[in-house]
Amino acid sequence: MEFRRINGLPPYVFGVIDGLKIEARRAGQDVVDMGFGNPDLPSPDIAVDKLAQAVRNPRNHRYSSSRGIPKLRIAIAELYRRKFGVELDPDTEVCTSIGAKEGFSHLMWVLLGPGDAALVPSPSYPIHIWGPILAGADVRHVRLGGEHDFFENLMEAWENSWPRPRVIVLSFPHNPTTATVDLAWMQRMVDFAREHNVVLVHDFAYADLGFDGYEPPSILQVPGAKDVAVELYSMTKSFSMAGWRVGFLLGNAEVVGALAKIKSYLDYGTFQPIQIAATVTMNEAPDYPLEANAVYQARRDALVDGLDRIGWHIEKPKGTMFVWAPIPEPYVEMGSLEFASMLVREARVAASPGVGFGPGGEGHVRFALIENEKRINQAIRGLRRALPKLEV
DSSP states (O other): OOOSSGGGOOOOTHHHHHHHHHHHHHTTOOOEEOSSOOOOSOOOHHHHHHHHHHHTOGGGGSOOOTTOOHHHHHHHHHHHHHHHOOOOOTTTSEEEESSHHHHHHHHHHHHOOTTOEEEEEESOOHHHHHHHHHTTOEEEEEEOSTTOOHHHHHHHHHHTOSSOOSEEEEOSSOTTTOOOOOHHHHHHHHHHHHHHTOEEEEEOTTTTOBOTTOOOOOGGGSTTGGGTEEEEEEHHHHTTOGGGOOEEEEEOHHHHHHHHHHHHHHOOOSOHHHHHHHHHHHHHOTTHHHHHHHHHHHHHHHHHHHHHHTTOOOOOOSBSSEEEEEOOGGGGGGOHHHHHHHIIIIIOEEOEEGGGGOGGGTTEEEEEOOSOHHHHHHHHHHHHHHOTTOOO
16 A cells, blocks of 8 residues: 655664664663653653643543643743743744644644755754655755854755745754754844745754753744744653643744644644643743753763763763764764664663764764663663773
């Protein structure tokens, strides 16, 4: 049988590592899993308590609103006013999504179609690449990371693209490379987009995960940004509510309205008790993201300092819940998939192969900071045994 859209999807390389991990655990081996970026921190108590209360009310068992209940949209608008100094109209500039991934995917449906093009960082979180492709558009990969000047690369890709791209996908702090930018950089992007009539889509998944005093900027802080930009905010990492699936599209009213319109045909929104619990959590536990951030920074330090001790030297990232690690020189010829597979077999450590993040990801592995510091130290001991060619 022939299928549409999925035939072009590549094999899911992360599944190879997951299979090796499952095989090892079935054999009774303990694998420190730093592959899938699935937050392990518990959701705030207030979220759980409010969900339990709201779910007992039968009125909340009915269909909800695909755009999000009004109090939830007001809560995220208040969060943005409080944290970023950004004013949002909850009726026209806010739309709730079933997690940022769903919001991004369906947003591509209304912004792109066959014959259109999008500029996307390379490497990139997979849906940033495949969302535009599933909408029928072409993706132009723009190199990000290392010595590459991403802004200059974007300008070059723009000039060399025909037709001109309708969308530029951004995401800072960046997954997987952990790259960060400042507000002045965002200003340059907004100025460019306003001049060339292009839509900026900023996936702000790690809005609250900035380390060593770095505070990730919202693109909506830039004057005039709402003329050309929208931003995706999620409660997944900031509030450790990954499975709850609560995200938002914010910014340009026309674009937000377009997503709301297509979603009205596709879904009835997240289960209403979850929306109620999310509302209360943002209003009454506003400092929870600071607690989560402190945990991730401590884990970052444990991992990077531990890798440094065994001869694998990596600059500490300033944001995200990941460490993007170049494969050490003695092992670089293995390639990221073979190297990551070896780490599971020999070190009992699972990491994501860089090739899974697109053509720019080869030569790296990504560690997710989803294990506690004791387990991270266990991983370091395993890596020391498995990587004897490292020079301390």
